[in-house]
Amino acid sequence: MREFMHYITDAFYSASGWNEDNTYKELNATARELIDFPLPRGLRLNLSSLATPHFATSYQLSSVGIVDGSISYLHSTVPLTGIAAQSDRIPLPALLRSYRRLHDLGSRARQWDVGPGDAQAETTVPAVANTEQSPASRGGTLLYGRLYLPRSLLEGLVVRRLTPSLQVQLSAVSERSLRNGGTLLGLVQYDRGKYGVEGLASTDGGLLGIRGLYNFGGDASLPSASSAGGPANAENHGNGQSVEKERIYGRFSAGGEVYYGTLNKSGGMSLGARFATLPAHRGTPLTATLTINPLMGNINATYAVLAKDYCSLATRMEFNVYSYESDWAVGMELWSNRRPAGFLLGADPNSQPESDLEPPRKKERSFQAKMEWRLDDPEPEPRIPKPEEGPAGKEEYRGVLKARLDQNLRVGLLWEGRIKSLIFSLGTGVDLRKLGEPFRSLGLEIQYSS
């Protein structure tokens, strides 16, 4: 589950029109989230609130043997009016989705795609953001601080949007056990849509780094793509690229990263490429990435596919040409529109979507039709509302089951959903190699926000 503050931060990016996915760091985010989703440990309670459009607070209490917690505050100069912060209204895919669809390249024209089936539901947000675009993108600033209480660990984050295409992030951690009492990481992000470049510097080891991503093919190759703005652009693709839709229609991205620690004289680098279908693609959305670390001989390939609206799958394979070590992992995400208990009890007759469907089915043959000894005229079919079909789809999904399996036969299971106005996340790790005591960890996370 995405933390509430993370969700708010995402909302800030979208409100200020920043495309956070257009960076090399997020190249294989889809597969990573499908496979390496974090499992909750112990019991954790989150109480969050977006008190005003500019201010959010979050309190966390967790108990893993010992009780600890954290307090966090967030302030945004950009009003976050468009988002649903109440835990009974937050679109679940925004919090839980793993498969990331590509956004439009123009950072200004970003569509906030929340996940399968919620594209339209979320269009309200970009709409809001778009209206305030020019002021927001000029001076958007986000301040975030978090204090972990028993540990006295302090986290701070400042995000400042300097120009529409330039953003600066400064994050810091302060803790006594760290060398020099803490570390500071500065990040300068430059996003031109077609390419995005990031430079970073860390006080820890004097690490300097630069990473960049370049997009080509698909919409990136069209000169109009970047110039056209907003949802209109997406429409444009939908209509204008009808020929392309038949074929696989997607975007290539390639990038690389280089790091160098000035104090410890060490470094690292990697190269990566990705192909992902664009939302306009009518076929099965897929994302494939390949990253290579030429220094360490590591090759990493991932493939993620949104097989159905409610099901996404991902695989990852790793191989090291120097040490011949290999690794594989598969991940799966299964959305359900049943009540959360439906996973255990099977179909729930009281489930709301089905009750919606009841009236049309029971509709009797019209008197006139009976008199004429014929059936009713076929009505416009009251199809089961697909997730794509409007706001109804937003409440469609009530839970998601995530599972992963890796080479060591370790299984991670995560079941997330909403009960009333509580969003829960129940996860466990199972080790199939040790069937005597298979459960390695068990955790429950509950989030409430208003």
Place this chain on the structure above:
Amino acid sequence: MAFNFNWSPLTADAGFYKRARDLLTTALNKSPKPPIIVDDIIVTEFNLGSVPPDLEILEIGDLAEDRFRGIFKMCYSGDAFLTLKTRVQANPLNTYLSGKPAFTSPQPLAAASSLTIPLQITLSEIKLSAFIILVFSKQKGLTIVFRNDPLESLKVSSTFDSIQFVRDYLQRTIEGKLRDLMMDELPAIIHRLSLQLWCPDQMAKEDEEPKEADEHGVNPLATPPLDAVDAHGRLLDPAAISELSLDGGPEAQLLFSQKTLYRLCGLTTSQVTSSLDTSGPRDVLFRAWAGLSDKADAAGTPPLSTPNLVRSPSYTNAHTYTFSDSGSQDHGSLPSRPSLMHLNSATAGLSLGSGRHSKTGRKKKTRVVNLRRKVESEVGSERGDESSETASVAAPMSEPAMPHPILEVPEEDPLSSKVRFSRSADLQQQSRRPSIRSEAPKAPEVQLQAAEATGSSAATQFPTQLSEKKGSQEVAKGTASVDSKADWRRSGPMSDTSSVILEQAWIMKMAGEIARRVYDEKKRNPSFWDDRDDTPPPAYEAR
């Protein structure tokens, strides 16, 4: 005077390197490893080489056939080498990220992917120069203390010699680890190895002894029973022998052969099982000397269970109240033992005597020892009765005066005494066995019980004790004449050793303390100590 140091014979033992490797492996994996090392460190090769270290004798504090204490200056630049095998994380970025807060992590996409590489590290060209305090005794094994940081230089060659960063890191890390190893672990390892070589039977006790010492210090009640039974035999005997010509006989018994100890063990365990059948005792005879004689007398009268009960209280009592009673005839053999001890202590000197007492108190706890002691003490006690009316008087005085002896001293004494007498003991045992065997198979069992049970009622005590006493006296007289000669021979060295051992223990303590302080100090401000390292401490320069 000449010393002959044999370097290669140490390595001639086939099992030596294997044991050394095992010990080193466990020592290296004990402390948490840096993130760059992702697997256990395994010592695959270890060779002491053919070039012995240069030893310069600065001081010899003690010298005898079976013990040695001296201070050396050692310089080593030989061909010893050590090969370690482990797996390391070759990606510096990966180790850089480990242990860092995720919030400020640069979150590299693939640049931090792990590459673990099996690594062989060879440590060679080891140059050492150190002041060593070496204490050796056959009983305690070999103890080495470094007075300063011995590691001068060392060459670390590994798979990563071509990568500057990794090589430097390894060199630094390993040097630091090795320093710790030399100062802290190596003395312990050598000590354990030497124990295995010279006195394997000590190994088991090593662990128990410290605990016992602690308990004794805390619990005064525990000591008295122990003294009466066990410690007696061990601690007192050497001193006693030297003092009294009469005691020669019992000494021999002090020697515990491994075999008998095992048998006794078996015997005690058979009791634990609560099976009524204790078939073992017949072979165990000599343990039961005193008991045997008792049995012979009382064999018909008391059932087996009663003697046990009776005995145990008597032992405890003997110590607690009875030094005053020792003169009285009721307790018979039991009181006489304490008296013996006191005699020795009194003659040796106040300090020694006090030290002994404390030791005896501690030692008692081990069951095996206890059994042994009884035999001795009982046998000796008869003799003691006659001569030790005077001794008994001395006892009460010394006991209360020094209820808590110094802990370090006592541990050494028993060990030394034990080894020394082994030869004579064998002789004596042989001579005695035939006579005793026929008498009482069950005696050992009785004694065991007595040693264990301290709190039982004393009501039944007296009659049985009397009978015991008679029996034991008979036996003792028979053996006394033979043993006394042997005793005389050893008596001279024995008295000296006690003081020497005290000194030894103290010196070792001090040396260890000094070394630790020096090391700590050095760690704190290396620059300050650097210049001093080369020159020997002023104390040694004159010599």
